[in-house]
Amino acid sequence: MQMGYNISRLTMDDDEPSNHAQPSLNQPSSYMVREMFELDNEIFHITMLKSRPSEGLRQATRSMESNTSTFRMLSGREINSGKNGGFSKADRSCVLGGCLPVNGPHKIDKGSTRAYVSRFSDDGSLLVTAFQGGHIRIYDVEQDWKVHKDILARSMRWTITDTSLSPDQQYLVYSSMSPIVNLVNIDSAATESHANITDIHEGLDFSMHEDVIYAFGIFSVKFSSDGREVLAGSNDDSLYVYDLHANKVSLRLEAHTADVNTVAFADETSHLIFSGSDDSLCKVWDRRCLNQGQVAGVLTGHLEGVTCIDSRGDGRYFISNGKDQTLKLWDIRKMSSNMDRSRIRYSKWDYRYTPYPQQYEFHRHPYDQSLATYRGHAVLRTLIRCYFSPEYSTGKRYIYTGSHDSCVYIYDLVTGAEVAKLDCEISTAVRDCSWHPYYPTLVNCTWDGQVVRWKYVGNSYEDKMEVN
Known part of the structure; x- marks a missing residue:
């Protein structure tokens, strides 16, 4: 397990539409050490409690260390030392959290155009991928990755x-x-889904304008937890909520002063919304008390545009990727309403064409409100995505992200250490990646059209997951 930090040396490339070799350091820099010492926060204690052996099992096995061996934990479980009839959720996460999916890459499929999306369903039974050429392929994970739907x-x-x-x-x-935005029933009988030929692709119009000339693009879409609404972020600086039952846009907020690259519901209630933009800001919106579109709060810290936000699901914490080559962790209780001093960016730099200026690599926003900053990956050319690791198998102990340098990076949320770097051995960006919600398997897609998976060596599930 490599505990050093990697500082990216980036290469030049292009990106999406205009409207919108890494030396390893054995020791973290003094700047990084300072950031690591700042990690003493509530979320880190919560994470440790959910991802290390439970107190009862540690006492029963006479080990007060958080890194109790799996053998000792299993031995304690077999004799019911913990007196709870088996593993707790924390015990399970401790064991499974050590089974990192680092063996690979193993090819699942390859499209003829760039792959932009690769996401597991919530139950892990399906994998959704999307390509620039207009194909969306949905694979049945438990049926040897057979194509369930080709849209x-x-x-x-x-x-x-x-x-x-x-x-x-x-x-x-x-x-x-x-x-x-198009809506399609993926439960229909036909494997191949051609729009309005074999399947109906219902168009959801987010424009709210009768003038068909008025057009914009949508970067991010999310279903609400009850399936009644679709949240979207667009390059007209706005976020939208579409009511599927009423078949119309129910909310439009002029949320930012630049493209809204990413949106997310904070939790299952769908009351709170997070948004991130090319104006470098993360914002929080409370739908219960919107007063003429007034924002609930602003979180500053990124020096360049925000490419992705992922909520921890508790209505409090989220992470974001930024074009300033950082991944940040946030607590909305630290948000403010003051935006006058928030935006500091290097306006002459364009992430689509040139590397991030080396002299800015370790600059920090003077009013940075983030809890922690993670570095090593490269956010260039495209809206690189980041996520929390699964609750079931890791207790959300890790955060992971794609990267322009053809790798997936996995960081320890608590220590900030880079615990794994999955190298796809290609020369194109990894835009999206997804960790299976229950098994130690991770999938990512690349800009050369590949969809590949990574697995933990020796898990009992791997034989079922082999690609024929």
Whole structure:
């Protein structure tokens, strides 16, 4: 397990539409050490409690260390030393959290165009991928990755930017650089889904304008937890909520002063919304008390645009990727309403064409409100995504992200250490990646069209997961 930090030396490339070799250091820099000492916060104590052996089992096995061996934990469970009839959730996460999916890459599929999306369904039974050429392929994970649905997109511009499965996994929405988001039933009989030929692809119009000339693109879409609404972020600086029952946009907020690259519901209630933008800000919106579109709070810290936000699901914490080559952790209780001093960016730099200026690599926003900053990966050319690791198998102990240098990086949330770097051995960006919710398996897609998986060596599930 490599505990050093990698500082990216980036290469030049291009990116999405305009409207919108790494030396390893054996010791972290003094700047990084300072950041590591700042990790003494409530979330880190919560994470440790959920991802290390329970107190009862540690006492019973006479080990007060957080890194109790798996053998000792299993021995204690077999003799019921913990007196609880088996492993607690924390015990389980401790054991499974050490089974990192680092063996690979193993090819699942390869498209003829860039792959932009690769996401497991909530139960892990399906994998959704999307390609620039307009194909969306959904694989049956438990049936040797057989194609469950091959969808040819409708009303597509430039690329499929995002997809989202409904909570019941019956419907899929997909977006592109168009104000039309399409809804398709993936439970229909036909494997090949051609828009309005073999399947109906219902167009959800987010434009709210009668003038068809008025057009914008959508970067991010999310189903609400009850499946009644679709949240979207667009390059007209706005976020939208679409009511599927009323079949219309129910909310539009002029949320930022630049492209809204990413949106997320904070928790299952769907009351709180997070948004991130090219204006470098993360914002929080409370739908219960919107007063003329007034923001609930602003979180500053990124020096460049925000490419992705992932909520921890507790309505409090989230992470974000930024074009300043950092991944940040946030607590919304630290947000403020003051935006006058918030935006500091290097306006002459364009992440689509040139490396991040080396002299800015360790700059910090003077009013940074983030809890922690993680570095090593590269955010160039495209809206690189980041996520929390699964609750079931890791207690959300890790955060992981794609990278322009063809790798997936896994960081320890608590220590900030880079615990794994999955090298796809190609020369193109990894835009999206997804950790299976229950098994030690991770999938990522690349800009050369590949969809690959990584697994933990020696797990009993790997034989079922082999690609024929």
